[in-house]
Amino acid sequence: MMGCKDYFDQVASQWDAMRETFFSDRVRDKAIAAAGVRKGEVAADIGAGSGFVTEGLLREGLKVIAVDQSQAMLGEMRKKFSLADGVDYCCAGVEDLPISDESVDHVFGNMILHHVDSPPGALREWARILKPGGKLVITDMYEHSHEFLREEHHDRWMGFEGEHVRQWLTEAGFSRVMVDSVGENCCAQSDCGSESVEIRLFVAMGEKT
Numbered sequence: 001m002m003g004c005k006d007y008f009d010q011v012a013s014q015w016d017a018m019r020e021t022f023f024s025d026r027v028r029d030k031a032i033a034a035a036g037v038r039k040g041e042v043a044a045d046i047g048a049g050s051g052f053v054t055e056g057l058l059r060e061g062l063k064v065i066a067v068d069q070s071q072a073m074l075g076e077m078r079k080k081f082s083l084a085d086g087v088d089y090c091c092a093g094v095e096d097l098p099i100s101d102e103s104v105d106h107v108f109g110n111m112i113l114h115h116v117d118s119p120p121g122a123l124r125e126w127a128r129i130l131k132p133g134g135k136l137v138i139t140d141m142y143e144h145s146h147e148f149l150r151e152e153h154h155d156r157w158m159g160f161e162g163e164h165v166r167q168w169l170t171e172a173g174f175s176r177v178m179v180d181s182v183g184e185n186c187c188a189q190s191d192c193g194s195e196s197v198e199i200r201l202f203v204a205m206g207e208k209t
Contacts, residue, residue, distance in 0.1 A: 174206025
């Protein structure tokens with residue numbers, strides 16, 4: 001049976017085109033705005049994929065540690081940003097990061113939380129690498145019931161309730177927690193074309209105390 005890593009290895013070369021059909025650049029813009037990033041800061045892009053969030057962070061003048069478990073995805077990133085300075089590529093599981101404690105100013109996780117085994121555990125791990133006062137911003141899907149995403153996209157979770165995300169962030173040691181609608185939907189169609197869905201997206205932010 002194909003696992004999540006195998007799936008992303010397989011679709012890496014088409015991922016940019018696929019992502020554009022799922023959601024727009026406004027999702028990234030909302031996340032970066034929520035963090036209030038500043039030039040010269042260091043951000044970790046968790047589950048970086050082919051570099052959707054990293055691209056926006058580089059544009060803002062940040063240095064980025066791009067973490068993904070798929071070497072194929074990181075290979076696409078390397079080609080895309082071959083002329084760019086300021087990106088460190090890290091092939092690792094996103095729930096056990098080879099990054100030092102309190103070493104980054106921001107952590108971003110775009111559409112990755114629904115792929116992890118333990119969302120509360122992942123949030124605690126991402127908090128670990130943040131400097132005090134650093135901000136974690138995640139964007140993901142609200143809770144839904146579309147099983148084909150689990151089967152075809154290897155989603156581990158069927159989205160999340162906002163209050164659960166708020167509670168997990170608080171328990172992970174974050175203050176000034178915010179969970180709000182992005183005002184965008186994730187659009188997807190089943191492989192057989194029998195189901196087409198639009199799922200609301202949220203942005204969640206917390207500041208490490």
